[in-house]
Amino acid sequence: MSLKEEDIVKTINPFTCLIVDDSEFARIHLMELMIDIIGSEKVQFQMASGGQEAIELYQRIRPSLVMMDIVMPGIDGVETVDRICQIDPDAKIIMVSSLSYREKVRQAILAGAKHFVVKPIKANLLYRVIIDILTK
Amino acid sequence: MRLELVKAFINITKEIFTEVLNSEVATGPLTLESQPRVDSKVVTLVDLSGDVAGKIILQMDFSTATSMTSRMTGLSNSSRTMIASCIAELTGMTVGRAISWINDQSWNIHMTPPIVTIETKWKLAPQEVETLVFSLKTACGEVMLNVSLVDKL
Numbered sequence: 001m002s003l004k005e006e007d008i009v010k011t012i013n014p015f016t017c018l019i020v021d022d023s024e025f026a027r028i029h030l031m032e033l034m035i036d037i038i039g040s041e042k043v044q045f046q047m048a049s050g051g052q053e054a055i056e057l058y059q060r061i062r063p064s065l066v067m068m069d070i071v072m073p074g075i076d077g078v079e080t081v082d083r084i085c086q087i088d089p090d091a092k093i094i095m096v097s098s099l100s101y102r103e104k105v106r107q108a109i110l111a112g113a114k115h116f117v118v119k120p121i122k123a124n125l126l127y128r129v130i131i132d133i134l135t136k
Numbered sequence: 137m138r139l140e141l142v143k144a145f146i147n148i149t150k151e152i153f154t155e156v157l158n159s160e161v162a163t164g165p166l167t168l169e170s171q172p173r174v175d176s177k178v179v180t181l182v183d184l185s186g187d188v189a190g191k192i193i194l195q196m197d198f199s200t201a202t203s204m205t206s207r208m209t210g211l212s213n214s215s216r217t218m219i220a221s222c223i224a225e226l227t228g229m230t231v232g233r234a235i236s237w238i239n240d241q242s243w244n245i246h247m248t249p250p251i252v253t254i255e256t257k258w259k260l261a262p263q264e265v266e267t268l269v270f271s272l273k274t275a276c277g278e279v280m281l282n283v284s285l286v287d288k289l
Contacts, residue, residue, distance in 0.1 A: 022249055023228070025208065025221040071228060071249050098232030099247070101239035119229045120156050 009038060012134050015064035018046045020054040020080065021096070022072040030067055030096065030121065037127040051075025051083075058084050058091070065134065068113065070097035070104065078107050085112030092133050096121065138287060141188065141238055142268050145283050148234040149272060156226060157207050157274055164271035164278075172267045172282040177201075178219075180227040180252045184235075186245040190265070190285040194227050198254065200277030207276060220252040227252075 017034065021027045027047050034043060046061055048054035050072055058066065066084065070077035077095060084091050095108045098119040105116050115129045146163060153161045176195035184190045196204075205214045205222040214222070227250040235245050267284040 023221050023225045025218060025225045029208075029225075071232060071247060073249050098229040099236055100233070101236040103239065104236070119232070120152065 008131055008135070009042065012038070012042055012131075014042050014044070015134065016044045016046060016061060017065045017067060018048060018054065018057055018061070018063040019067045020048045020051070020072075020077065021067075021069040022049050023069070024049075026069065026096075026119075033121060033123055033126060034067075034130070037123060038130065051077070051080035054080050055083050055087070059087055062088070064092060065130070066091060066093040067096050068093055070095060070099045070108070078104070078111050078113075081108060081113050082111040094129055094133060138285070140241070141243075141285055142283055144237050145192065145231075145234045145281070146270060148237060149230045149281055152226070152230045152233060153272055153274055153279070156229070157204065157276060159207075159275040162273045164273060166268060166270045169267045169269050169282075171265055172284055173269050173280065174282070176280065177255050178223060178252065179256070180223055180250050182227060182231045182250050183248040184231075184245055184285070187243045187287075187289050188245050188285050189288055191282070192227075192231050193282040193284075194223075194230075194279060195282070196223075196279045197277060200274075200279065201254075203276035204274070216254055220254060224250040224252045 019027050019030050031045050046057055048057050051074055068077045068081055081093050093113045094115045094117055095113045096117045100118045108116060114133050117126055117129055150161050150163055172193050174193060174195060177198040178196050178201040180194040182192045201219050201223050205219045206212055208222045231247050235247055238245055265284045267282050269282050272279045
């Protein structure tokens with residue numbers, strides 16, 4: 001990370017991030033990546049393994065940021081984004097998925113997602129997207 | 137089976153495995169079978185629907201799955217739950233990216249979340265489904281990929 005990037009990270013207030021993914025590995029991997037790029041002192045995590053759990057958690061904790069998978073059993077990620085945005089139209093949600101064809105990205109953005117990160121995740125891209133969404 | 141779709145699965149599987157495992161991956165010979173070949177300890181299944189119906193089945197030995205999990209987590213030991221989760225994620229990334237490429241060529245295919253079984257005896261339905269089988273030789277061991285696609289258009 002360059003000095004300039006470190007300075008940007010310093011301006012971010014500590015925040016809560018909700019990670020939604022049915023894969024335990026994916027949840028832990030994303031949490032570790034975020035700690036690497038933002039720092040453990042800046043972010044607290046909550047985890048959900050499915051859409052319904054994510055909606056209930058969102059209502060309870062109102063996280064500053066949501067990282068959302070798409071392909072999950074039950075309510076999928078796009079539908080979950082839609083329901084969360086009905087609760088809070090200003091929800092800051094980043095889709096994190098390998099399912100990244102144009103129509104799916106369009107559906108996610110229409111549902112209310114602010115960004116789309118394609119799996120496998122590239123740390124530098126994830127960093128830029130998180131900084132962008134948190135500094136707006 | 138449309139060759140363009142099969143090619144997408146082969147190329148993207150190789151690409152994702154190379155990126156995630158951070159090592160060279162070679163593809164072995166392709167064979168056409170009358171149904172999926174399922175004879176390993178760790179089997180991952182993804183069902184496809186939409187313009188194409190079918191199955192993607194990825195299989196490997198337990199030692200290969202363990203070695204891949206170590207590479208992905210950076211840990212030397214992992215629980216069976218974590219091994220299943222890693223292999224499911226790897227399969228999900230592979231199939232998801234392949235479907236994304238295919239759907240951007242004006243197809244409409246959907247996938248189910250991957251289901252991983254470890255040391256479970258599989259019984260596939262007896263009907264014949266033309267299946268393309270190919271192997272990937274990775275630094276962690278060999279992986280067999282079964283691609284069974286039935287064109288609905």
